[in-house]
Amino acid sequence: GQQLNQSPQSMFIQEGEDVSMNCTSSSIFNTWLWYKQDPGEGPVLLIALYKAGELTSNGRLTAQFGITRKDSFLNISASIPSDVGIYFCAGQTSGSRLTFGEGTQLTVNP
Amino acid sequence: DAMVIQNPRYQVTQFGKPVTLSCSQTLNHNVMYWYQQKSSQAPKLLFHYYDKDFNNEADTPDNFQSRRPNTSFCFLDIRSPGLGDAAMYLCATSSKRGRVYQETQYFGPGTRLLVL
Numbered sequence: 001g002q003q004l005n006q007s008p009q010s011m012f013i014q015e016g017e018d019v020s021m022n023c024t025s026s027s028i029f030n031t032w033l034w035y036k037q038d039p040g041e042g043p044v045l046l047i048a049l050y051k052a053g054e055l056t057s058n059g060r061l062t063a064q065f066g067i068t069r070k071d072s073f074l075n076i077s078a079s080i081p082s083d084v085g086i087y088f089c090a091g092q093t094s095g096s097r098l099t100f101g102e103g104t105q106l107t108v109n110p
Numbered sequence: 111d112a113m114v115i116q117n118p119r120y121q122v123t124q125f126g127k128p129v130t131l132s133c134s135q136t137l138n139h140n141v142m143y144w145y146q147q148k149s150s151q152a153p154k155l156l157f158h159y160y161d162k163d164f165n166n167e168a169d170t171p172d173n174f175q176s177r178r179p180n181t182s183f184c185f186l187d188i189r190s191p192g193l194g195d196a197a198m199y200l201c202a203t204s205s206k207r208g209r210v211y212q213e214t215q216y217f218g219p220g221t222r223l224l225v226l
Contacts, residue, residue, distance in 0.1 A: 033214065042116075042200050042217035043153070088152060090215075098215060100152035 003027075006089055006101025013079055014109050021087060021104045022073040029091035032065050032072040033098070037086045046087075047074070079108050113137070114218035116201050122224045123191050131186040131221045133201030142184040143215065144176060145200040153200055159184060160206055188223075196225045 006023045013019060023032070031050055035043035047058050049065035049072060056063055062075045072091075076083055089101040114135045123129040133142065141160050145153035157166045159178045173195070175187040188195055201218040 040220070040222065042220045045214060045216060048214050097155060102152055103150070
């Protein structure tokens with residue numbers, strides 16, 4: 001089956017630093033999604049990417065759909081304490097099933 | 111605001127005692143999903159409904175069942191919970207038009223299940 005490799009697994013950064021995380025796959029996806037999950041809550045959609053090469057921003061967040069359609073990255077600029085959480089990438093082909101990465105645990109030290 | 115609602119947020123049940131988790135949505139989406147998420151892991155799809163059409167994942171245990179009485183509501187029934195079923199259960203929705211699924215899935219806040 002399809003698998004997504006998400007890295008890094010965890011990050012410990014200082015407030016104000018920029019963050020980058022990425023997902024790669026051996027399979028092609030038509031859509032890439034980035035979610036953030038706070039402890040005890042459901043994942044919240046941050047950014048959705050629908051076209052290869054697409055670069056989309058949402059406030060301090062920027063994500064790109066890789067030109068090969070096999071990868072995506074998420075950048076967070078000027079991190080703040082509330083950015084703490086687990087970030088998941090998810091890819092989808094033509095069906096309904098999302099393939100999730102294993103998540104990146106982000107810790108921001110004030 | 112349109113949203114996905116899950117009740118209760120926390121559920122405690124006894125080993126072997128049937129339990130039902132509920133999900134409702136005001137997004138008018140025709141697809142509803144149930145996921146199981148264990149600590150520090152990605153969500154794992156159990157099954158989904160496209161309208162009333164039920165789609166089970168191959169590795170979902172028979173212990174897990176689902177009902178969707180109408181567009182807005184979907185239930186997850188665990189017939190005989192075991193200790194290994196303790197997890198966060200997430201409901202999500204999306205839309206499908208004809209043969210095309212809209213890829214974006216919107217998640218509810220989840221129900222954390224504890225099995226004693």
